[in-house]
Amino acid sequence: MSxxxxxxxxxxxxxxxxxxxxxxxADENVEVIIxxxxxxxxxxxxxxxxxxxxxxxxxxxxxxxxxxxxxxxDARLVVDSATTAPRxxxxxxxxxxxxxxxxxxxxxxxVRKLVFKSxxxxxxxxxxxxxxxxxxxxxxxxxxxxxERDIVDAEAAVAEFAEQNPNTVVSVLRCTNVLGPDxxxxxxxxxxxxxxxxxxxxxxxxxxxxxxxVVGALHHAVKEDVPGIYxxxxxxxxxxxxxxxxxxxxxxxxxxxxxxxLAAALARRIxxxxxxxxxxxxxxxxxxxxxxxxxxxFQYRYTxxxxxxxxxxxxxxxxxxxxxxxxxxxxxxxEDFLRWxxxxxxxxxxxxxxxxxxxxxxxxxxxxxxxxxxxxHYDDLEAEEVISLLGSLEAGDLGAxxxxxxxxxxxxxxxAAIDAVLARRAAASRP
Amino acid sequence: xxxRERTSLRPEREANGGRSHNGExxxxxxxxxxxxxxxxxxxxxxxxDDWGRSERVEGAMDKLLYDFMYxxxxxxxxxxxxxxxxxxxxxxVSNHSGALPPDAPMIAKAIKEEHPHPRPLHITxxxxxxxxxxxxxxxxxxxxxxxxxxxxxxxxxxxxxxxLVFPEGRKGTExxxxxxxxxxxxxxxxxxEAAMRARAPIVPVCVVxxxxxxxxxxxxxxLQKLTGLIYAPLTPTFPHFGLLGMLGYLxxxxxxxxxxxxxxxxxxxxxxxxxxxxxAHDIRAQIQENLFDMLEQRNSxxxx
Numbered sequence: 001m002s003x004x005x006x007x008x009x010x011x012x013x014x015x016x017x018x019x020x021x022x023x024x025x026a027d028e029n030v031e032v033i034i035x036x037x038x039x040x041x042x043x044x045x046x047x048x049x050x051x052x053x054x055x056x057x058x059x060x061x062x063x064x065x066x067x068x069x070x071x072x073x074d075a076r077l078v079v080d081s082a083t084t085a086p087r088x089x090x091x092x093x094x095x096x097x098x099x100x101x102x103x104x105x106x107x108x109x110x111v112r113k114l115v116f117k118s119x120x121x122x123x124x125x126x127x128x129x130x131x132x133x134x135x136x137x138x139x140x141x142x143x144x145x146x147x148e149r150d151i152v153d154a155e156a157a158v159a160e161f162a163e164q165n166p167n168t169v170v171s172v173l174r175c176t177n178v179l180g181p182d183x184x185x186x187x188x189x190x191x192x193x194x195x196x197x198x199x200x201x202x203x204x205x206x207x208x209x210x211x212x213x214v215v216g217a218l219h220h221a222v223k224e225d226v227p228g229i230y231x232x233x234x235x236x237x238x239x240x241x242x243x244x245x246x247x248x249x250x251x252x253x254x255x256x257x258x259x260x261x262l263a264a265a266l267a268r269r270i271x272x273x274x275x276x277x278x279x280x281x282x283x284x285x286x287x288x289x290x291x292x293x294x295x296x297x298f299q300y301r302y303t304x305x306x307x308x309x310x311x312x313x314x315x316x317x318x319x320x321x322x323x324x325x326x327x328x329x330x331x332x333x334x335e336d337f338l339r340w341x342x343x344x345x346x347x348x349x350x351x352x353x354x355x356x357x358x359x360x361x362x363x364x365x366x367x368x369x370x371x372x373x374x375x376x377h378y379d380d381l382e383a384e385e386v387i388s389l390l391g392s393l394e395a396g397d398l399g400a401x402x403x404x405x406x407x408x409x410x411x412x413x414x415x416a417a418i419d420a421v422l423a424r425r426a427a428a429s430r431p
Numbered sequence: 432x433x434x435r436e437r438t439s440l441r442p443e444r445e446a447n448g449g450r451s452h453n454g455e456x457x458x459x460x461x462x463x464x465x466x467x468x469x470x471x472x473x474x475x476x477x478x479x480d481d482w483g484r485s486e487r488v489e490g491a492m493d494k495l496l497y498d499f500m501y502x503x504x505x506x507x508x509x510x511x512x513x514x515x516x517x518x519x520x521x522x523x524v525s526n527h528s529g530a531l532p533p534d535a536p537m538i539a540k541a542i543k544e545e546h547p548h549p550r551p552l553h554i555t556x557x558x559x560x561x562x563x564x565x566x567x568x569x570x571x572x573x574x575x576x577x578x579x580x581x582x583x584x585x586x587x588x589x590x591x592x593x594x595l596v597f598p599e600g601r602k603g604t605e606x607x608x609x610x611x612x613x614x615x616x617x618x619x620x621x622x623x624e625a626a627m628r629a630r631a632p633i634v635p636v637c638v639v640x641x642x643x644x645x646x647x648x649x650x651x652x653x654l655q656k657l658t659g660l661i662y663a664p665l666t667p668t669f670p671h672f673g674l675l676g677m678l679g680y681l682x683x684x685x686x687x688x689x690x691x692x693x694x695x696x697x698x699x700x701x702x703x704x705x706x707x708x709x710x711a712h713d714i715r716a717q718i719q720e721n722l723f724d725m726l727e728q729r730n731s732x733x734x735x
Contacts (some may be wrong), residue, residue, distance in 0.1 A: 127562035131482060137581070201564025205483050205571070235471030237481040239571075257564035259463035284561060287481065289585075291469035305474055 004031035007222060008069040010100055011037055012050055012077025015183050016041075017115060018043035019215045021073055023220065034067055037076070040330035050335070057096055060103035064111060071113040071222055072104050077154060079119035080187045081147040082275040083211065093150035094157075101161045104168070113169040115221040116158050117214075117403065119150050120176040120231065120288050125280040131205070132237075132289040135174070135229040145276040162227075171221040173214075176233035176288055177281075179307045180211030181314030189273035191311065196244035197272065197282075199260055200253035204285025204368075207237045210302035210310065220298045230293040236304040237287040247310045247315070255282070387417040398422055437605050467589050476728055482553070483571030492573055494542070500533065501540045505640060505685035508735065510542045514634050514689040515547040520587035523595045525636035526718055527603030529645030530664040531677040534638045538595060539574065541687050553586050554595045559661045580625050586631035595636075598624045598711070599632065605650065605662045611642035612726060614650050618687045620711035627701035627710075632692035635723045640685035643732045668684055684735035690717060 007024055010015040012035025024030045024136045025047055033048040035041065041048075051063055064072070076096065078089040087236075097116075111190040123133045126141050143149040155172065162170035177187050187208075190197070209232055217232045244251040254262050255274075260283070264274045274282070293299070302310065338344055390398065402418045405411060444643065471481065479485045501507050511571040524580060527534060539552040555578035560566040576582050578596070586592045597603055606615060626633050647664040654663035654670060663670065668679025693714070700706060729735060 128558040128577070128579065131576065131581040132585060133583070134581070170487070199564070201566075201568055203480075203483075203568040203571075236474060236477070238477075239479050239483055239485075242477070242479055283567075289472075291466040294469040295466055296462040303471070303474060305477065 004029055005071050005222065006030075006032040006067060006069050007034070007071045007073060008035065008064060008067070009035045009048075009073045009075060010060075010096075011074070012048070013037040013039045013041045013153065014076055015042075015211075016075040016214065016218070017073075018045070019211070020073060021045050021048040023215050023219045024048075027219070027223070029223070030069060032069075034063065034069065036063065042328060044328045047074040047339070049339070050330075055091060055096060055197075057099040057103065060100060063298075063300055064109070066104050067144065068110045070110055071115070072099055072100070072111050073115045073117075073218060073222060074116045075218065077117055077119065077151065079135045079147065079151065080186050080214075081119055081145065082189075086146045087148060090150055093147075094153045097154040097157050101157055105161060105165055108193050109166060109168075112160070113222070113225070114161070114170045114171070115218060116155075116170070117218060118155055118158075118172050118174045119151050120174050120286065121277055122126075122151050122155055122174055123286065123288070124148055125284045125286045127284055129286065132287045133231065134289040135231055135292055144280075147275075167232075169225045171226050172229045173232050173293075174222060174229065174288070175214050175217075175218055176207050176231070176286070178208050178211055179208040179311050180212055180309060183211045186273045186275050186278055188311065189248055189368060190278070191243070191249070192315065193249075193272070195250045195252040195254075196240065196247065197254035197267075197274075198240060198251055199255045199279075199282050200257050202283050203239050203241050203255065204282055204287075205237045205287050206240050206243055206281070206285055206304075207233045207287050207376070208304045208307045209234045209300075210316065213300050213302060216301065217293060217298060220293075224296065227297045230294075230296070231288045231290050232293060232301055233288045233290045234300050234304040234307055235290065237285075238304055239307065240282070240285070243308055246305065247312050256281075258291050383411050383413050386414050390417060390421045395422065395425060437456075437516075453628065470589060479572075480584045482574075482576055484551070484553075484574045485572040488569075488572040489574060492536075493511060493543075497536050497540045501544065501681070503679065504682050505533070505537060505644065507537055507541060507685040507735070509545045509687050509689070511689035511691075512541065512668070513544040514692055515542060515546055515550075515593070516632065516634075517546075517550075518591070518627055519592045520631035521593055522583070522587060522622065522629075522631055523552070523593060523636050523689075524622060524633055524714055524718070525595060525597055525638055526722060527597035527599045528606065528611070528642045529604060529680075530647055530662075530666050530669060531645065532597075532604050532641065533644050533680055534641040535595060535597075536573075536684055537641075538636060538638065538687060542593070550593050551564075552595050555583065555597070556660065557601060563576070580621060583622075584627040584629050587626065587631040598622050598715075601661055605647065607650075608642070608646040608648055611646070612639075612722050614715055617711050617715045620707045623707045623714070625696045626702045627707065630695055630698065632694045633714060634692045635689070635718050636719075637678060637688045637718050637720065637725060638663065638685065639687075639725045639729065640683040640732075643683035644685070646682040648682070652713045676688040683732050684729075686727060686735065688721055691719060691731045 007030055009017050009021050012021060017035060017037065019042060020042060021033055021035050022045065024033050025045065032052060036051045036053045036057070038053060041050050053059060076092065078084045078092050081089060104114055122139065123137070124139055124143060129140065130137065138422050139152060155160055158170065158172055175328050178185055179188060184392060213234060214232060241251045260279055264279050393401065394409065398418055398421060402415060405414050405418070478516045480485055503562065523538065525534060525538060535554045542552055543549045554575045556570055556575045558577045560575065561577050576586065583594055586594045599615040600618060602615040606644060645666055647666055649665040651663045651665055651670065667681060668676035670676060672679060
């Protein structure tokens with residue numbers, strides 16, 4: 001709780017990245033939030049800075065070093081094969097994780113904490129599973145679906161990172177299936193069908209966690225130092241028939257107990273959302289032990305039952321409210337204007353958006369970025385190119401540029417040109 | 432083989448404050464090492480508990496079947512019910528028999544009927560049942576739990592429940608009529624290890640009558656292969672009366688004897704493998720001895 005944190009969130013444009021950034025923005029103890037992703041953010045954020053990077057996150061090290069990031073939250077793991085093509089998911093989950101870990105490792109790295117959002121798919125679902133998985137349990141069987149293989153590989157890389165970087169606090173959060181009004185998952189799509197499909201003769205045990213609790217758990221791991229692996233799942237394990245009952249839907253055996261894979265492949269053709277990793281869950285179910293995270297002081301806001309009830313309430317309201325709220329569209333120029341323009345009145349926007357708590361004194365002062373040139377790619381420019389640019393710059397920027405040039409390359413021609421422009425401006429403003 | 436792949440649950444050592452074996456440092460946040468305090472609460476609106484047990488289904492089974500079987504069909508007689516502790520975790524270890532074993536529900540019913548503080552009994556069963564359509568839906572609803580060491584530990588140590596274990600497993604239920612009341616091997620002593628780790632007492636249980644109620648004369652392996660069941664026995668009523676024939680029990684007289692509990696109060700007993708084996712062997716011998724004693728005194732299979 002002592003020093004302000006400088007946080008980097010990977011996968012800012014994923015649901016979890018966006019939600020976490022929102023949550024961190026309200027935390028006064030978080031000084032800087034930088035989000036990276038390969039696509040535009042999907043949520044409206046106030047003080048988070050977005051940097052677009054390639055899917056491989058190859059240049060992440062430079063961002064981490066430049067901004068002196070101390071906490072990296074990796075919220076970008078794909079855990080639902082219905083949302084992403086398998087090859088892309090593999091690229092993201094395995095190669096992306098490796099590169100992100102590489103960006104945080106090494107003795108001179110500024111990163112002191114890594115929070116990795118993983119999934120309870122790590123444990124898989126098999127016939128001879130325990131009724132509640134605890135964090136110490138390894139995976140009893142080799143993974144069978146591509147998404148589970150990816151998650152196991154990614155966690156292995158994180159474990160290796162933790163071993164090699166003993167000074168970095170590494171928290172791994174294994175989240176069970178998420179349910180909530182806002183997040184789209186295969187299970188949510190499954191429950192949106194007119195009936196809840198089941199495999200004939202099975203009534204699996206299901207545990208969910210509300211989306212707010214996942215965000216809360218990630219934030220908890222950023223705020224407190226909780227090294228180790230933690231299961232994230234709400235209290236209570238329901239039978240699927242119980243879930244269907246809470247949703248007010250009929251529980252119908254649409255899938256046969258034998259040849260389920262084939263039937264599911266056909267069902268996918270007609271649009272039923274049953275990815276392979278869900279099939280074994282529909283058969284055997286899974287419960288995980290959430291007590292370790294609770295023992296660190298985290299409190300869940302919803303039980304599994306309450307999460308299902310929230311979803312039901314939302315699904316009732318959804319047809320009425322659909323289309324009322326326009327989806328957020330990221331526009332770089334607007335975001336940059338709002339963040340950096342001196343014409344934006346801080347307090348006014350704060351009151352209007354209500355994002356930042358106004359309780360204590362003036363709004364937190366935006367911490368200046370580590371001194372850099374006011375011109376993009378300045379270091380790559382030739383002296384002549386710089387001089388031709390000078391006319392378009394503000395007086396303040398010119399001063400900063402002069403300092404930067406003097407401290408850096410110190411080209412006489414450039415410094416002289418800046419001085420000349422400044423002198424001319426001063427002369428013009430004099431009556 | 433499956434045993435070796437399976438994860439065994441070792442409780443975190445309470446002594447060193449939340450340090451577990453995956454290399455965690457002591458946590459800077461106040462970490463509550465006694466996880467029992469963090470068990471999820473009971474939601475009163477729910478019909479099922481977290482293990483999938485349904486009071487409604489259990490009650491229906493009790494009214495439809497168990498009550499009749501207990502009072503009129505098997506006319507169960509119980510000795511030593513006071514040996515079952517009124518609170519805290521305890522493991523009941525029993526001999527096992529019958530194609531679709533009638534002994535487990537009768538032990539559960541005996542506790543419900545005779546014990547001054549009736550408590551639910553969790554019956555451990557083969558993982559097979561979790562994977563077989565139909566059974567999978569039913570068994571968890573009537574209080575059965577797959578026999579995984581982690582499940583037994585959670586029930587005994589964390590939740591302080593009664594757990595019924597049949598160490599003979601399917602070797603007990605598939606034995607033929609000619610081998611009746613001769614105990615099979617008691618697994619690998621895993622049940623003793625689980626009880627020691629949870630520091631819960633073991634109550635040996637002897638059941639007489641179940642062997643005659645559901646005798647098995649032979650095994651029909653072609654039928655077993657066809658249905659994918661763990662075994663397909665030839666009993667007086669199965670398979671010629673269909674699946675319900677599995678429930679066609681003969682009206683043998685049941686006697687259940689609960690023996691003195693064996694207590695394991697010191698921690699770390701489960702580390703001693705030879706002690707585990709010795710205790711497992713002793714319990715088996717004790718049950719066998721009492722079974723022979725009860726059989727000696729029995730005048731008639733049907734009237735006791």
